[in-house]
Amino acid sequence: MKYQPFDSGVLFIPACERWKSEAVNDPDQEYLGDMLRIRTLTRKGQAPADILHYFGLQPVGLANAADDDRSFDRIGDIQLQVFEEMLALTGEEYRLDWSRRDGAFCLWYRDRDHRRDATRDLLFVRTNAKALFGGAEIRNSPVHGFGLFALRKWSAGEVPCGRLDGQVLSHDEYEQLQLRMAPALGRMRHFFFMEWNALPDDMLLARPFRTFYSFINHSPNPNLKVSFDGLAPCMGNCLSLIILRDIQPDEEFTLDYRLEPLPRGYFETPYSGYLTPVDLPSA
Incomplete structure (x- = not known):
């Protein structure tokens, strides 16, 4: 990465435990496979500038579609960083992905609670x-x-x-x-x-x-x-x-x-x- 990375622990811990608990007890919460949506980061999921802004990063540029493509590449780096850091910090799987329901960019948790079916x-x-x-x-x-x-x-x-x-x-x-x-x-x-x-x-x-x-x-x-x-x-x-x-x-x-x-x-x-x-x- 050519930019200063953020710290997943600072952004998501310990609040992620509360988000997870609230989502697990919400019968209307969204699932993506067995990933449970626990936090909406930005509802403007197709706007890379808004996603990067959430992580304190600047978009590559705003001039043309190629700039957007590079920004989405950067978002891919963010997704990998969050997954790896949260796994190391918590021993559990957290991922960033887009909602299929409303297109928002969200934090997801792999829910292994067998009470949910x-x-x-x-x-x-x-x-x-x-x-x-x-x-x-x-x-x-x-x-x-x-x-x-x-x-x-x-x-x-x-x-x-x-x-x-x-x-x-x-x-x-x-x-x-x-x-x-x-x-x-x-x-x-x-x-x-x-x-x-x-x-x-x-x-x-x-x-x-x-x-x-x-x-x-x-x-x-x-x-x-x-x-x-x-x-x-x-x-x-x-x-x-x-x-x-x-x-x-x-x-x-x-x-x-x-x-x-x-x-x-x-x-x-x-x-x-x-x-x-x-x-x-x-x-």
């Missing part, structure tokens, strides 16, 4: 869940959390999704992957470990990202079913969804989770208390 953010799940078929929407559900709702009439026998694919692995392998990876995923840990279908012999058909399927809630009187009939064309790696009865617009899609060959001990786990085992007739 991206899957509880309706805008997040709508934006980042893969749509398996049209005519459906994720909404708040009276059954549980978020649910999948019909946007049009669906008739019995329709196949809204003819391919639920994924990776085949054992239930034990899946649990081990979750234990190893989840702590590093912060508030998105449940986003990557919430969607699978049970296959015979304690095997799972798992997907590494969320789709409409994972927002279909359980009901003992469902209007959808998972069909295993489509396994052959997919080399054993896909299933399909079939409408059991007519579904009206704004009605919630539901499945009976118990009709899948759930892994051993699943009904004894704390998160399956809303299910009761069902005895299926032999094939």
Whole structure:
């Protein structure tokens, strides 16, 4: 750097602890991945002079676009300096970046508080869940959390999704992957470990990202079913969804989770208390 650098500790410590605490307890605060917005430095995020002024630095010049480019290069140096100095001073990750919500230039903190969960953010799940078929929407559900709702009439026998694919692995392998990876995923840990279908012999058909399927809630009187009939064309790696009865617009899609060959001990786990085992007739 050819200019006198600022001191991140003087600018942000100890106030950053208070900013962090306030932001963590604000349900409407903005996230960028698992980075939590804790401080707005300047709302004129596209004006490099305002950003540099915050750090007590002068812009390269104001004559032309090339001067702005050099100023933004300097801002890149500032971003790196803040990250490195704050990591050394606090042992935690702080970053400078622009808000996707309002374009402000902000200080962000990597929030590893596992009480906060991206899957509880309706805008997040709508934006980042893969749509398996049209005519459906994720909404708040009276059954549980978020649910999948019909946007049009669906008739019995329709196949809204003819391919639920994924990776085949054992239930034990899946649990081990979750234990190893989840702590590093912060508030998105449940986003990557919430969607699978049970296959015979304690095997799972798992997907590494969320789709409409994972927002279909359980009901003992469902209007959808998972069909295993489509396994052959997919080399054993896909299933399909079939409408059991007519579904009206704004009605919630539901499945009976118990009709899948759930892994051993699943009904004894704390998160399956809303299910009761069902005895299926032999094939």
